[in-house]
Amino acid sequence: MKSAVITFPGSNCDRDMHVALNKFGFKNQMVWHNDNELPKSDLVVLPGGFSYGDYLRCGSMASKSKIMQSVINFAKSGGLVMGICNGFQILVESGLVPGVLLRNRYLEFICKNVFVKIDNKDNPYFKNLNKEVFEFHIAHNEGNYFCTNDQLKEIEDNNQVAIYYCNNNGKTEEKFNPNGSLKNIAGIFNKEKNVLGMMPHPERMIDKSLSGEDGSFFFKNLINNIR
Amino acid sequence: MKVSAIITLKKDVLDPQGKVIHKTLDGMGFKDVNEVRQGKYFEIDVKENDPKKAQKIVEDMCNKLLANLVIENYKIIEIQ
Secondary structure, X not given: OEEEEEEOOOEOOHHXXXXXXXXXXXXXXXXXXXXXXXXXXXXXXEOOEOHHHHOOOOOOOHHHOHHHHHHHHHHHOOOEEEEEOHHHHHHXXXXXXXXXXXXXXXXXXXXXXXXXXXXXXXOOOOOOOOOOEEEEEEEEOOOEEEOOHHHHHHHHHOOOEEEEEEOOOOOOOHHHOOOXXXXXXXXXXXXXXXXXXXXXXXXXXXXXXXXXXXXXXXXXXXXXXXX | OXXXXXXXXXXXXXXXXXXXHHHHHHHOOOOOOOOOOOOEEEEXXXXXXXXXXXXXXXXXXXXXXXXXXXXXXXXXXXXX
8 A cells, every 4th residue: 555745844843753654564665745746656745844934824834735636636636635733733724624723722831642533434534444533643733623613514414523621531522622623623534534633643552562453453453555 | 916805703603712812801800801802814915916906806806715604704805
């Protein structure tokens, strides 16, 4: 299985993602933002970081990078595109998933482990997972998900919420919401569920002795789903 | 021509920075404030001498990059 991770100027989780993808069996290729064409891939990942220094709005400049037209075409043709953290911000700015990511409610950069609950497994990312609650890491200043009431209705009607912030038992109450996100939303899909954007970093949870293994479950399952 | 545009958050969108500025102003003794909303201001010098065309160009920029229309509005406030 082939994957591609796009490196934008200011990306800093691109190599972590490269390590994670290779560890679980992908043959990953790094792609520079100024390239025109994506290599043949089964999965394209927009990594975390601070692309273009977060100027103007997080992800706004990166969403207009040369490679993004190719990523958008790949997504529109049904290809799997996953955006993590700043990658999620790039996805919303490029219009591949609905909504926006505002500054965190209390204006603080949040860097900690959180629990998220998977709501819907009828998609290529979470299909066949035998667990619902995952411990992932978040590190962001703009992760406060927001969309219009019309968009929210459409998102909920189409089961597009991918993950919610919750506690270790999977309770999705407001007090477990770290950043003020609408309805505790931590990640969403596009309508077709081939594009996934989420704030938490599964690639930081792939080593038992360093962090945790919940990311390992996610990546192992993902590659099996694609095979 | 120099075109000036302001970008503001839509009415229903939470503005945490504006809230903090409001609180700080309050702490400094500015007690007569109802609300503070923070926005962005752009001055763009375009290679176009017709004011209407210059406005169109900057509006196009606002629609495509400078503003995110899910949460923001823009307004061209000056062309000179």
